[in-house]
Amino acid sequence: MSTTKKYPIDKITTPFQKFIQQEKSGGLVLGISVVLALFLANSPWAESYHHFFEHKLGFLWDGETYFNFNLHHWINDGLMAIFFFVVGLELKREIIAGELANPRKALLPIIAALGGMIVPALIYISLNPVGEVSAGWGIPMATDIAFALGVLYLLGDRIPLSLKVFLTALAIVDDLGAVLVIAFFYTSEISMTSLGLGFSFLAIMYAGNKLGVRSNLFYAIFGILGVWTCFLLSGVHATIAAVLAAFTIPADVRLKENTYVQKIQNHLKKFQGIDPNDQIPTLTNDQLHILDHIKSDTQKAIPSLQQLEHAMHPFVTFFVLPIFALANAGVSFLDIEMDQIFNTHVALGVALGLLVGKVVGVFGFTWIAAKLKIAPFPAGMTHQNLLGLSLLASIGFTMSLFVTSLAFTHSEYVTQAKIGIFAASLIGGILGFLLLKRNKVIK
Numbered sequence: 001m002s003t004t005k006k007y008p009i010d011k012i013t014t015p016f017q018k019f020i021q022q023e024k025s026g027g028l029v030l031g032i033s034v035v036l037a038l039f040l041a042n043s044p045w046a047e048s049y050h051h052f053f054e055h056k057l058g059f060l061w062d063g064e065t066y067f068n069f070n071l072h073h074w075i076n077d078g079l080m081a082i083f084f085f086v087v088g089l090e091l092k093r094e095i096i097a098g099e100l101a102n103p104r105k106a107l108l109p110i111i112a113a114l115g116g117m118i119v120p121a122l123i124y125i126s127l128n129p130v131g132e133v134s135a136g137w138g139i140p141m142a143t144d145i146a147f148a149l150g151v152l153y154l155l156g157d158r159i160p161l162s163l164k165v166f167l168t169a170l171a172i173v174d175d176l177g178a179v180l181v182i183a184f185f186y187t188s189e190i191s192m193t194s195l196g197l198g199f200s201f202l203a204i205m206y207a208g209n210k211l212g213v214r215s216n217l218f219y220a221i222f223g224i225l226g227v228w229t230c231f232l233l234s235g236v237h238a239t240i241a242a243v244l245a246a247f248t249i250p251a252d253v254r255l256k257e258n259t260y261v262q263k264i265q266n267h268l269k270k271f272q273g274i275d276p277n278d279q280i281p282t283l284t285n286d287q288l289h290i291l292d293h294i295k296s297d298t299q300k301a302i303p304s305l306q307q308l309e310h311a312m313h314p315f316v317t318f319f320v321l322p323i324f325a326l327a328n329a330g331v332s333f334l335d336i337e338m339d340q341i342f343n344t345h346v347a348l349g350v351a352l353g354l355l356v357g358k359v360v361g362v363f364g365f366t367w368i369a370a371k372l373k374i375a376p377f378p379a380g381m382t383h384q385n386l387l388g389l390s391l392l393a394s395i396g397f398t399m400s401l402f403v404t405s406l407a408f409t410h411s412e413y414v415t416q417a418k419i420g421i422f423a424a425s426l427i428g429g430i431l432g433f434l435l436l437k438r439n440k441v442i443k
Helices: 010-021 025-041 046-052 071-097 103-127 132-141 145-154 161-185 192-211 216-234 238-246 257-273 285-301 304-328 346-371 383-392 397-407 411-437
Strands: 056-061 064-070
Touching: 025 046, 025 145, 025 304, 025 397, 056 071, 064 071, 071 161, 071 216, 071 238, 071 304, 071 397, 103 132, 103 161, 103 346, 132 161, 132 346, 132 397, 132 411, 145 161, 145 383, 145 397, 145 411, 161 238, 161 383, 161 397, 192 216, 192 238, 216 238, 216 304, 257 285, 304 397, 346 383, 346 411, 383 411, 397 411
Parallel strands: none
Antiparallel strands: 056 064
């Protein structure tokens, strides 16, 4: 029986905490944000909705305005930099000690991710080989990890853990591929001076890591005021700065596990040896000192990388991505005519790239790799659930919308790309869910 004291506010906060801790919650909130954005864009408030994100926000200094961007720009270059920072933290963790740390285990999802990027891009380019529309080849290359895993976790114990790990690793490699594509192909004219300054700040952060600096404030100051600002001014997309900054965050600990356990046991013995202070709701000075030591040692036993990832993940999942969806998913269908959608092959290229390209690329490359004995199938994987996972990989929502904002300036192409993304993601998600649902429940 729990001895933790309950307060009236717990009745309100506990359900929210349980909801946030569920794996599928992020995809659900993101889905609600998409529906809300589509509703607003096709409602009597559509003009106000679109106009709201055009409001400008900047800094005034000595009569001059700096960083005077509209809200849409701040969301895509500012808030999404936080998303990419967390992606960078996840990538580093997976490379150091996760599914990408073991080359043998990592090989199959890497091959699957490569297939899931190459084939969609080729399909899009084959339909849109020239002109401004050709710039959208990167749109169908991405998998939305929040949506895909959200659908997968809805299936509960019908899906073996090995398949969830496979899809997670695939999506992480896919994110890395998207970051590289953005870095090399979706940048404007580059200011080498600003870029050089940005890398100088990165060098300072890396040096701080090697010197043993473990202050999150240190990395925040140099990462945001230094690296992110310089990359924003350089022409290289600022989200790349966030990923690079994440790779400088320390991943080691000051206290090894065995030492930590021993220290905590000693602290607890001392704490138990102090006369209990049950009569009043405060602690003695000796108790406070011991708890401070426990807190300090616990902080030393957790890598800075995981501290930041754990702390920022809920903020990204339940604030950054929903805000991004609200700002970017609003497509008005009221004034769109069918010939406008299909007067180019943008929508078709994106839809087929995601729905056909992802499935053929992920399934085909994985099957060939297993057939050639380059890498074995994970335990519990069959051709049926591999096909189901391939369909879930066609949910390219968040990253695809983001690349769309970089690829096109023409509003008609942006709308066409979004329609292709919505259509493919919806069909792929539903088909993948239905196919995987046919799996027998794991006992």
